[in-house]
Amino acid sequence: MANPIVVRSLDEIKFWSRIMKEHALFLSLGFTYEQKQLIAEAQQFIALFERIEEKLARFTINSELSQVQAFNNEVYQAAAAIWSYKRKVLGLTLRCEIRSNNFPLLIDHISREAAYFANRLKDLNSGILAPKPEAIIEENVFFLRIMADHAKFIGHLLDPSERKLVEQAREFSHDFDQLVFQAVDLDSMQPESETKPILSYFLNENKVSVASLRDFKKTARELIEACRIKSNIHPLLADHTFREAERFLEIIDLFETSLKKA
Numbered sequence: 001m002a003n004p005i006v007v008r009s010l011d012e013i014k015f016w017s018r019i020m021k022e023h024a025l026f027l028s029l030g031f032t033y034e035q036k037q038l039i040a041e042a043q044q045f046i047a048l049f050e051r052i053e054e055k056l057a058r059f060t061i062n063s064e065l066s067q068v069q070a071f072n073n074e075v076y077q078a079a080a081a082i083w084s085y086k087r088k089v090l091g092l093t094l095r096c097e098i099r100s101n102n103f104p105l106l107i108d109h110i111s112r113e114a115a116y117f118a119n120r121l122k123d124l125n126s127g128i129l130a131p132k133p134e135a136i137i138e139e140n141v142f143f144l145r146i147m148a149d150h151a152k153f154i155g156h157l158l159d160p161s162e163r164k165l166v167e168q169a170r171e172f173s174h175d176f177d178q179l180v181f182q183a184v185d186l187d188s189m190q191p192e193s194e195t196k197p198i199l200s201y202f203l204n205e206n207k208v209s210v211a212s213l214r215d216f217k218k219t220a221r222e223l224i225e226a227c228r229i230k231s232n233i234h235p236l237l238a239d240h241t242f243r244e245a246e247r248f249l250e251i252i253d254l255f256e257t258s259l260k261k262a
């Protein structure tokens with residue numbers, strides 16, 4: 001049977017390398033024409049993650065654990081490097097040394113995703129596969145905040161004349177902010193809050209909201225691709241946030257399965 005660490009590592013790298021590559025693309029498109037150095041750096045990251053994707057294609061679920069661990073280390077370095085690039089861009093933006101079309105919250109958001117990816121690789125290389133109850137709450141805090149941010153980005157990048165959609169995005173933003181606070185409350189009630197009934201209700205409640213946000217993103221993506229609505233949203237960004245919602249739903253499913261087994 002295939003080693004679960006190998007299977008999970010390859011799956012994380014497949015999902016997040018594409019995400020990292022797209023972040024670099026979005027940043028590069030948001031810079032202004034005179035920010036050539038920052039654009040060139042972003043393009044180097046696109047090439048770096050493309051090489052990682054090519055390397056990944058040579059692995060299978062039956063690959064040697066030691067080779068996968070070495071690959072995890074290599075990808076970890078890349079994730080750490082793009083994280084520090086994103087933090088550098090955030091610093092330049094917050095000090096008003098550059099002005100671009102990349103919102104500070106978006107830059108912070110994509111740096112959090114890079115840190116998450118790097119930490120997943122580190123965990124996998126220390127043999128951590130199944131999340132513990134406290135990790136379930138933390139992971140939900142992370143992803144709920146990511147979802148809340150997405151709703152805010154969509155709301156701000158839609159044309160203001162798209163009043164109905166802007167309103168819907170605002171409602172999702174509010175809904176997810178509430179869920180984030182709920183998760184933070186549960187987090188501070190640890191370890192007493194780690195009961196099976198509380199955790200399973202928590203997961204279920206999150207799942208319902210994420211599924212409806214996912215559907216909203218799917219609709220937005222289709223409307224943007226067909227050029228039926230006015231926005232500054234790149235079609236790939238719409239698809240990107242849709243895929244991240246799908247990922248969160250898959251993770252909730254994994255947690256539910258591990259709770260049932262516990």
Ligand SMILES: [Fe+2]
Pocket residue numbers: 019023110113240244
């Ligand atoms: Fe992302």
Ligand SMILES: [Fe+2]
Pocket residue numbers: 109113146150241244
């Ligand atoms: Fe995201």
